[in-house]
Amino acid sequence: MQLPETLDGWLGLLEARHGQSIQLGLDRVRTVRDALQLPQTCPVFTVGGTNGKGSTCALLEAVLLAAGYRVGVYTSPHLLRYNERVRINGRDATDGVLVDAFAEVERARGDIPLTYFEHGTLAAWAAFCHAGLDAVILEVGLGGRLDAVNVFEPDCAIVTSVAMDHMDYLGDTREAIGFEKAGIFRAGRPAICSDPMPPASLVEHAEAIGAKLWVSGRDFGFSGDQNQWAFWIAGGSRRGGLAYPSLRGTNQLLNAAAVMAACEAVRDLLPVPMQAVRQGFMLVDLPGRFQVLPGRPTVVLDVAHNPQAAGVLSENLASMGFFPETWAVVGMLADKDVAGAVRLLRDRVDHWVVASLPGPRGLEAQRLAAILRECGVAGGISECASPQEAYALAHEQAAEGDRIVVFGSFLTVADVLAARKAP
Template identity: 35%
Template sequence: MHTAAARSDVILDRLMALHPKVIDLTLDRMRRLLDDLGNPEQRLPPVVHVAGTNGKGSTLAMIRAGLEAGSGQVHAYTSPHLAWFHERIRLAGKVISEDTLAALLDECEGANGGKPITFFEITTAAAFLAFARTEADWTLLEVGLGGRLDATNVMTPRVSVITPVSIDHQQYLGDTLAEIAGEKAGIIKRQVPCIVGPQEEVALDVIEAQLARTGAPASIYGQHWHVWVERDRLVFQDERGLLDLPMPALRGPHQVQNAGTALAVLRELGVDEAGCEAAMTGAIWPARMQKLARGPIVDAADGAEVFLDGGHNPAAGQVIAATLSDMPARETHVVCGMLNTKDVAGFLRPLARSAKSLTAVSIPGEANTLDARTTADAARSVGFEAFTAASALEAVQRIAETAPKSRILICGSLYLAGRILRENG
């Protein structure tokens, strides 16, 4: 992929320059381009459209595992990518090939004719073209940002999904939870069934008002379906009955709620119990408490377990801490690199209770990286014993020497996670 990806990389770099604003939420440019491309969004296999703040990717991964278990062919569109842009587009279960991607981007660039368009819009149009031209049973679309004016919100899905909504991206979506929930609820379509994951009351009120306005049949957590853990099994109940399933393969107590949302979607789509079980056991979502199995970092760890997580906001810090406390007791050391745009202390504060030390690193090749010393200072301010290292590899080597057989968690940024996966994936 290193050299083969060159052609699509060149086109992607060029597309970045077509619109000076990084994000500008409107559907006008998207609709114009799709018209010029012959409206591929109207020819997609049945769509599951997923919005929300937390858990979109994990929920989508479980839905995909459930649908594929019944030998279903599934397209999937997710963002951001970790190691390679190609990860964003899965055609009938396989990551899009370099040749196919480059040809589609060329076609979209030609159709756009140099008019203003955002990077996300033109790459979403390329994904729609790919999905419309490749046979499959289902299309899974993850919203990029918000919902109402997101580039994916141009088709009528078979089912809409809203995972938990929290405060994020206020500069684009509004300052209050109610405003943000209103943007997410913008994916709800007239008469299209909508599955709603666990929500704070303020968000749920807004979502329920939109459901009432559109007459969309609703299946809401706590009202129409429930999920809980009993004797290390996951139990799901809805109006169709009870499912007794293995715990989700994705780690962490928060995955129970994501699993419930995925199961509610699969039941709506008529998936049988075997498919629902596969959704629990077969889902893979990289850089979510992912245990690394090979590569230079695993070799350097010399028997210590190495986990990778791309979470980077205070909510993610709480989720990672809860996941660590759920795992078998083991001395834990953190390797952390973060961007200078994030709430570093807010992310690290919950982790300080779960880990013995933190080694801070800069994120290589990232203009907005926080320097290691600043991250280490923030870590000390919330109670960590903190060090710095020149690289994640050096940090892991040092921890392995002083604390053999420990657990090492590399975290703080999707950019750092992507680099680690490129080198150890």
């Protein structure tokens, strides 16, 4: 078979090749990893959790780059281009780097089937191994214990939060999900948990395997006022006078404190001066996480797609000040707790514009509108065929002083971002 010569060609092949997009398990990925013969040569951070993974990866990347290290970051999903998933030294990987990496994995896998995500994870690893990096940051795609990322050995693992999501795969209780998330911890290695109330299963697993567990609020934490904040370690140092991260949202201090704890835990491998921490937090940027766009009406983009994230979004909207009316542009996947997310935001929204999302998991606008009505939302509900159409309608009807909030899925935010960037 002739291998594709373009990135689009590879992505099309991988999408068509494997009918099951999610297939948990490590045996196949581990076999191909070994066949690649690309040993781990630098410290690895693995980041899992229900919400906050992307922000934590971005904060950690920014701090390490500011400290002068060459850093690779693998995250998912992307918003506009697949290249966003693989970042090398602060920049998205080029098409050429990704094409070469996909081909390298293809040659190594033989007749072993890989999912789209598994092939992409191994390709990211190949790209990193050829880039001469000082550190690698890997974001878990789903769960942790059986996710493809978990075939690589972290020098430090971070679990950001544990909430109810992906229950078809991870279990229908927080304890079951916590055990899956804790699967990225390793014996004798730092294990950072930025959830201040982790399920007992996570703590028990960390203790059972002998991981060096640090829990937010117990082993490290933060305090602050409107102007600055401080980081502390139990029985250890305290760093005060810190400026707030440039990522918006009150929850970002949980993520920033976890990053500082991780840096402290691996300081013998990767020393990071406080000036780099300050600079990294000041410069970090991550689209789609409570991202407020310039112009009027005010537009907020947030990929919140489950109740925990919707609750954080609700708090962040409340802290923004007064807007005469708020318009919500919403598109969600059918396997999410749509009603749970909507109930946490219904009091913040005056007008709802709902959109259908594509694909077998996409929820039709008509069904989404019905769920909103069942939740007793106030204000009118308009139905549109796509997030772009919904955003156009909201933008047309909103007054200059109003606010438009786009949320519900990466697909929703990506579609609106693409529309705004189109000529």
